[in-house]
Structure formats: C-alpha cells, structure tokens
Amino acid sequence: MNAQKMAGGIRFAALLAALAALGGCASLQPGPTRGSNPDFTAVMPVPPKPASQNNGAIYQSADSVPLFSDQRARHVGDILTVVLNENTNANKSADTSTSRDTSVDVSAPTVLGAGVTYNGKSLLSTGLASKNAFAGKGSSTQSNQLSGTISVTVAQVLSNGNLVVQGEKWIALNQGREYVRFRGIVRSADITPQDTVLSTQVANAEIAYGGRGVLNDANREGWLAKFFNAAWWPL
Numbered sequence: 001m002n003a004q005k006m007a008g009g010i011r012f013a014a015l016l017a018a019l020a021a022l023g024g025c026a027s028l029q030p031g032p033t034r035g036s037n038p039d040f041t042a043v044m045p046v047p048p049k050p051a052s053q054n055n056g057a058i059y060q061s062a063d064s065v066p067l068f069s070d071q072r073a074r075h076v077g078d079i080l081t082v083v084l085n086e087n088t089n090a091n092k093s094a095d096t097s098t099s100r101d102t103s104v105d106v107s108a109p110t111v112l113g114a115g116v117t118y119n120g121k122s123l124l125s126t127g128l129a130s131k132n133a134f135a136g137k138g139s140s141t142q143s144n145q146l147s148g149t150i151s152v153t154v155a156q157v158l159s160n161g162n163l164v165v166q167g168e169k170w171i172a173l174n175q176g177r178e179y180v181r182f183r184g185i186v187r188s189a190d191i192t193p194q195d196t197v198l199s200t201q202v203a204n205a206e207i208a209y210g211g212r213g214v215l216n217d218a219n220r221e222g223w224l225a226k227f228f229n230a231a232w233w234p235l
Contacts, residue, residue, distance in 0.1 A: 039183060040183060041168070043166070045077025074163070076157060077153055079151050080153070080186065081195060081197075082150050082152055083198050084150060084182075087145045089142070090143075091141050096134070101132075102131075103129040103130075148180070150167060152167030153165065164184075164185055165182070165183070167182055168181040168182070177212050179208075179212075180209050182207055183205070184202035184204050184206060187201070
C-alpha cells in the first residue's frame with residue numbers, strides 16, 4: 001500500500017513538473033536572434049596593419065591618431081548615428097468617362113418608282129443604332145511617419161569616399177520585441193561634427209520597422225481569413 005502511494009506521489013510530482021515546464025515555455029517569448037539578417041548586422045573594424053618597418057622612433061605612422069580632426073565616422077567599423085525623420089504623404093485620384101453614340105438609317109429603295117413592300121411593310125429599309133458609355137473613378141491616399149535615432153556601423157568605404165552603413169536596433173517591450181533596421185549610402189560631407197546624419201540625406205536608404213510577439217501576432221489575420229480575403233477570391 002505504501003509502495004502504491006509512493007508511486008502515485010511520484011507520478012503526481014512528475015505531472016506538476018511537466019505542467020511547470022510547459023508554463024515556463026509559454027511565458028518565454030522566442031524572439032529573433034540578433035544578427036539574423038547579414039544585411040543589417042554590425043561590422044567590426046579592420047585591425048590596423050603592422051608597420052612595414054620600424055625606424056626606432058617613438059612616432060609610428062601605423063598607430064597615428066589625427067589631433068585636429070573630429071570624430072566623424074570614416075573607417076569600416078566606425079559608428080554613425082542616423083536621425084530618422086521620414087514623413088511621406090501621397091495622394092492620387094483618377095476620373096475617366098467616355099461615351100459614343102452611333103446611328104445608321106438606310107432608306108428603302110424603289111423599283112419602277114415604287115417601294116418593295118409586303119403586306120404594306122417595307123422590306124429593304126433598315127436602321128442601326130448603338131450606344132457605348134464608360135465611367136471610372138479611383139483615389140488613393142497614403143501617409144507614413146517615422147522618427148527617432150539609430151546607431152549604425154560603416155560596412156564599406158567606397159572609392160569616392162562615400163560610406164555604406166548598416167545596423168539594427170532591438171527593443172524588448174512587454175509581450176514582444178520591436179526592431180528598426182537601416183542600410184544606405186552616406187556622403188561624408190553630410191555627416192555633422194556630432195557624428196550624425198539625417199535619414200533624408202542617405203542614398204539608397206532601406207528602413208524596416210517591425211516586431212515579433214503577442215501584440216504583433218494579434219494584429220495579423222489568421223490563415224483562414226487570409227484565404228477568404230485573397231485577391232483571387234471571387235466573392
């Protein structure tokens with residue numbers, strides 16, 4: 001009897017442990033791994049090359065630091081702060097209408113001065129009329145706004161001195177994670193002495209904002225709703 005009670009207690013304890021493990025798994029939010037997208041991962045600086053020769057002096061050109069230059073990003077791995085100030089508004093409308101009326105009337109010919117009739121009705125007279133009309137109207141409005149800052153790293157220095165920058169920022173919030181990703185080409189002259197640049201001055205800019213977690217999933221349609229709301233659905 002004691003053995004049965006002990007076995008039942010062990011099974012009950014195992015069940016509680018399994019439920020606790022499931023609860024722990026449910027409470028954890030499996031977020032995306034940093035650096036999962038190589039196009040936005042931070043780039044580490046290139047280690048300096050050793051001097052080809054040592055002339056015995058204290059000053060070595062390989063380890064030189066400019067005394068009269070600011071701390072702007074200029075080398076691979078340097079950090080640059082991008083000030084996000086994106087505000088776009090687009091409006092488009094179209095209104096088209098066409099119409100066409102066509103009519104043809106052929107009089108009845110005469111034979112020997114009299115018309116060709118049957119039971120008092122003309123046989124050779126005819127007429128044709130057609131009418132076609134089309135009207136179409138459409139409008140579209142879109143507005144987007146994104147503000148904030150993100151620090152990126154220099155991934156490549158082009159031959160003309162422009163910098164290819166990329167980076168991402170992850171913010172862990174309640175029940176989810178938010179991220180901002182940025183990539184583009186920056187002109188060195190547009191970088192301020194505070195090592196910042198406006199996002200509107202970045203060429204070929206690619207900005208992505210999104211999130212993962214419970215709140216993000218709640219704003220998505222289920223697979224069945226997507227099936228019925230597909231563009232090819234006839235209803």
